Each structure stands twice: as C-alpha cells, then as structure tokens.
Amino acid sequence: MRNLLVTGGAGFIGSNFVHYVVENTDLHVTVLDKLTYAASREAIESLPSERVSLVVGDIADAAVVDPLVASHDAVVHYAAESHNDNSLNDPSPFVQTNIIGTFTLLEAVRRHGVRFHHISTDEVYGDLELDDPQRFTESTPYNPSSPYSSTKAGSDLLVRAWVRSFGVEATISNCSNNYGPWQHIEKFIPRQITNLIDGVRPKLYGAGLNVRDWIHADDHSSAVMTILEKGAIGETYLIGADGEVNNLDTVKLILRLMGHDENDFEHVTDRAGHDLRYAIDSTKLRTELGWTPRFQDFESGMSDTIRWYRENEAWWRPKKAAIEAQYAAQGQ
Ligand code: NAD
Numbered sequence: 001m002r003n004l005l006v007t008g009g010a011g012f013i014g015s016n017f018v019h020y021v022v023e024n025t026d027l028h029v030t031v032l033d034k035l036t037y038a039a040s041r042e043a044i045e046s047l048p049s050e051r052v053s054l055v056v057g058d059i060a061d062a063a064v065v066d067p068l069v070a071s072h073d074a075v076v077h078y079a080a081e082s083h084n085d086n087s088l089n090d091p092s093p094f095v096q097t098n099i100i101g102t103f104t105l106l107e108a109v110r111r112h113g114v115r116f117h118h119i120s121t122d123e124v125y126g127d128l129e130l131d132d133p134q135r136f137t138e139s140t141p142y143n144p145s146s147p148y149s150s151t152k153a154g155s156d157l158l159v160r161a162w163v164r165s166f167g168v169e170a171t172i173s174n175c176s177n178n179y180g181p182w183q184h185i186e187k188f189i190p191r192q193i194t195n196l197i198d199g200v201r202p203k204l205y206g207a208g209l210n211v212r213d214w215i216h217a218d219d220h221s222s223a224v225m226t227i228l229e230k231g232a233i234g235e236t237y238l239i240g241a242d243g244e245v246n247n248l249d250t251v252k253l254i255l256r257l258m259g260h261d262e263n264d265f266e267h268v269t270d271r272a273g274h275d276l277r278y279a280i281d282s283t284k285l286r287t288e289l290g291w292t293p294r295f296q297d298f299e300s301g302m303s304d305t306i307r308w309y310r311e312n313e314a315w316w317r318p319k320k321a322a323i324e325a326q327y328a329a330q331g332q
C-alpha cells in the first residue's frame with residue numbers, strides 16, 4: 001500500500017487522520033473533498049505537498065471518483081454530511097452524500113479491486129437507556145433515530161452487501177463522539193467554548209442528561225490506521241475510549257476550565273428525537289487488533305481543546321454569527 005485516497009480529508013476527523021498518516025507512515029495521501037461549509041482547507045494546507053494533495057470534488061460524481069480510485073491502493077471514506085441538527089432541517093444532502101456518495105465509491109472500488117475502509121458512527125445503533133448495563137457491540141441491531149444516522153446506517157449496509165455480493169475488500173468502523181481541534185463550531189463542545197469566549201452562556205438541550213461517549217480525534221485516527229493495516233476483510237470494528245459523560249457534566253467542565261461558575265449555562269429547546277445515550281464496547285478492536293487509546297483523561301483533553309479554540313479564533317470567528325443566528329431561529 002503506497003497511495004491512500006481519503007474522502008472528506010478536509011473535515012474535522014478526516015484532516016486529523018491525514019496528519020496522522022503523514023506523521024506516522026510513508027504513505028502518500030490524496031484528499032477528495034467537496035469543501036462544503038464543514039471543510040477547512042487550512043487544516044491540511046500546512047502539510048508537505050509531496051505527501052498530500054487535494055482534489056476538490058464530489059464523492060457522488062462518478063466521473064471524478066472512478067479515475068481517482070483506480071490510481072490508489074486504498075480508500076478511507078470519511079466524507080459525509082455529519083450534523084444531526086442540520087439533518088432535521090434538511091435531510092436531502094444527507095441522502096445524497098451519505099448514501100449516493102458511498103454507493104458511487106463502492107462501485108468504483110468494485111470495478112478496480114481497491115481496498116476500502118468505511119468510517120461510520122455508533123449512532124447507527126440508536127440509543128441506550130441510562131442504566132442499560134450493555135454497551136453497543138458489533139452485533140447490536142441497527143436502529144437509527146435521525147435522518148443523519150439513518151443515512152449512515154444505509155451506507156454501512158451498502159458496504160456490507162458489496163462485500164458479500166461482489167467480494168469488495170472492505171472494513172467498517174463505528175466510532176463514538178469525537179472532540180479535538182478543527183471541529184466545526186456547530187457541534188456541542190466547540191459551540192460552548194466559543195460561546196464562552198464571546199461572553200455568551202452555554203446552551204444545553206433539554207435537561208442535559210443525554211450521555212455521549214467521548215474520544216479524542218487522534219485516538220480515532222490511530223484506530224482507523226490499525227484497522228487498515230490489520231483488520232480482517234468484511235469485519236466491523238467499534239471504536240471507543242470508555243469516555244461516557246452526560247452533557248450537563250460536560251458543560252460544567254467547560255465552564256470550570258474557562259474560569260466561570262459551573263451553573264452559568266442555560267437550558268434551550270431540546271433536539272427532536274434526541275438520542276439519550278451512546279456507549280461503545282471496543283473489546284474486539286482492543287483484543288483482536290491490539291489498539292489502545294492514548295487520551296484517557298477527558299479533563300486534560302478538554303483543556304487542550306479550549307486552548308486550541310482560544311488560539312485559533314481567526315479560523316472560527318467568520319462562521320460564528322451565522323451559526324448562532326441559525327440556532328437562535330430554532331430556540332436553541
Ligand atoms: P465534518 O462535517 O467535519 O467533515 C465532513 C467532510 O466531508 C467535509 O470536509 C466536507 O467538505 C466533506 N464532504 C461532505 N460532502 C461531501 C461530498 N459530497 N463529496 C466530498 N466531500 C464531501 O465531519 P466529521 O465530524 O469530521 O465526520 C467525518 C466522518 O466521521 C463522517 O463520516 C461521520 O459520519 C463520521 N463520524 C463522526 C463522528 C463525530 O463525532 N464527529 C463520530 C463517529 C463517526
């Protein structure tokens with residue numbers, strides 16, 4: 001394997017993976033990214049041009065995808081519409097990119113016999129009760145709740161069928177909630193950090209008892225590289241770092257680390273169909289492939305993330321007013 005095609009490599013997690021590949025391997029990376037509102041060209045432009053090149057294009061455009069796939073040894077597929085709240089306002093780009101885009105890539109890897117790794121989410125499994133002793137495993141039945149998670153579930157099922165019916169050499173990973181640098185400020189953690197920088201109180205959906213299983217984006221990248229190198233074709237691996245925290249405690253942690261009273265937040269309109277709890281059991285990845293996460297301390301990972309948003313205001317500032325206006329229109 002010498003050349004990787006990374007779709008969505010200008011997004012939050014994809015760009016982190018591109019950095020990981022450059023720092024830890026000799027591989028060349030081609031990023032295929034449509035540069036939607038969620039992309040950051042800046043996230044990858046500091047990387048050496050002899051290691052990373054960017055092709056601006058749509059994963060649902062077969063004329064772009066086919067020759068690119070043909071000239072690479074493996075595809076790592078991050079590109080997606082990724083925000084649940086947006087999917088409630090307009091599901092259409094989610095169906096187009098997450099389902100038709102994945103289908104287009106699968107047809108190309110089928111035609112050219114190229115290795116494929118599909119990036120997905122724990123949200124395909126629906127949600128858990130707060131006191132459920134079981135966490136999600138690779139055999140949990142699919143039960144997605146939102147337009148976003150249902151289109152990710154649809155894309156996972158396409159990958160499984162292309163493996164079984166056409167012998168495509170693919171693996172799938174379903175990861176829990178990521179945090180870290182370059183996450184779009186529409187998402188929970190960066191939204192609250194940038195609100196506080198602006199002197200605005202954090203906004204908690206509903207009572208804030210919803211639990212998310214946080215993992216640092218760097219750990220997601222090391223897990224994906226492990227699966228690419230050692231994963232068994234046709235297998236699914238769940239990626240998680242035992243990071244369950246409810247939203248209320250997360251907001252209190254951010255407030256405390258940024259020097260505010262822990263109770264200085266406000267409750268806002270809840271998300272429709274809001275999943276209660278996600279929790280990943282990553283035993284298979286750890287025991288079969290020997291992966292372990294590096295970031296085990298949420299508080300220090302959060303401190304680093306807060307520092308990053310303080311130091312990179314020039315990147316997020318131009319997006320902030322429009323995002324907040326959109327949320328305000330929804331009572332959020
Ligand atoms: P993101 O929204 O930050 O980035 C998505 C990237 O995909 C952007 O650069 C965007 O321009 C690109 N893109 C969108 N549509 C495209 C298209 N049609 N053609 C080409 N490029 C396109 O998303 P993220 O949070 O980095 O998530 C990346 C992947 O990881 C997604 O597949 C998502 O489902 C999955 N995932 C995310 C999380 C999380 O916590 N954010 C957790 C588990 C899995």
Ligand code: TDX
Binds near residue numbers: 085247
């Ligand atoms: O302002 C907010 N207040 C709030 O309480 C926002 C934006 C969110 N929330 C809540 C909703 C969720 O319970 O915080 C939690 C996290 O919200 P998001 O950052 O929107 O993430 P989530 O919906 O959990 O999905 C994320 O993890 C799984 C990613 O966006 C998905 O791409 C990934 O698949």
